[in-house]
Amino acid sequence: MFLVVITVAALSFIVLPTRAGEVLVFAAASTTEALNEAAEAFARNGEGRVRGVFAGSSILAKQIENGAPADLYLSANPAWMDYLEARGHIVAATRRDLLANRLVVIVREDSASKFLDLNVDLIAALGEGRLALGDPDHVPAGIYARQALEAMGSWSELETRLVRATDVRIALHLVARGEAPLGIVYASDAKSIDGVRVVGEIATGLHAPIRYAIALVAGRNNKSARRFIEFLKTPEMEELFHRHGFGLP
Structure with missing residues (x-):
């Protein structure tokens, strides 16, 4: 056995x-x-x-x-x-x-956040909270997210404000439970549970193909x-x- x-x-x-x-x-x-x-x-x-x-x-x-x-x-x-x-x-x-797959930005279903211009609104929408994503050191969704944030010029400001999850589903559930105001997950993840909604789509040209x-x-x-x-x-x-x-x- x-x-x-x-x-x-x-x-x-x-x-x-x-x-x-x-x-x-x-x-x-x-x-x-x-x-x-x-x-x-x-x-x-x-x-x-x-x-x-x-x-x-x-x-x-x-x-x-x-x-x-x-x-x-x-x-x-x-x-x-x-x-x-x-x-x-x-x-x-x-x-x-x-x-x-594609990357999207999610919030809890009852969040007041509307659809975001990610080049302008992402950091403001985060407020005092942290951004949930897969650990960009080894989790694929987090690696792609880091590439996109670097391309948008946001990484240096957000790097110390992350909740680094051991897989993307943990990041998803952190947002669904209200433990993080925003998360970056796959589009397929956003469809997998109730309690979250998409407020931004990350352009595929900002990261390696998923x-x-x-x-x-x-x-x-x-x-x-x-x-x-x-x-x-x-x-x-x-x-x-x-x-x-x-x-x-």
Whole structure:
């Protein structure tokens, strides 16, 4: 029996032993609802059971590097896929760009903030509060957010006013709970829960393209995992991802 415990800062979860024929996907936190729905559709088609483990792409990459029993890795940033590929931890021939995304600025649903001109209003709208985002040192959403803020000339003023979350979903919930007045998250995250609304869209030209890559983990000879990658590329799944706020690469 293989048991892996993942603990990073306040994040703790257990990867339970996999069943025969089960596909274990280590996936970016921002894909939680969409990937779970895709897994249900895969099972309904008689293809087998898929189970997701969701966290920041960096956390999951490190766990795979340390031997966690993932069959597939779905990263929100090509850099972390590159990291594993360079170390021989994924099957490079199976690597695919699966999804695209956008960054948005969110507030709590009952906030008085209206749609913002991000070049003018972002710092003023923050007031005395802090800006919630994924930790820009390693979380993909935070890395993209930092690139955009640097391009807008706001980074130097905001760098010391951040709530650095270990994944983008934590940043989302900090805003939903009123613990931060503003957050920068993916467009798909903003659609995933009630209690927040979008007040600004960040131009895609201000940061590197947001691409989600998927690949088989090396040493995991799971035929169902290969089929799941192909299943995720079908028109039915493209429509599903679109409903959840994702685009195509």
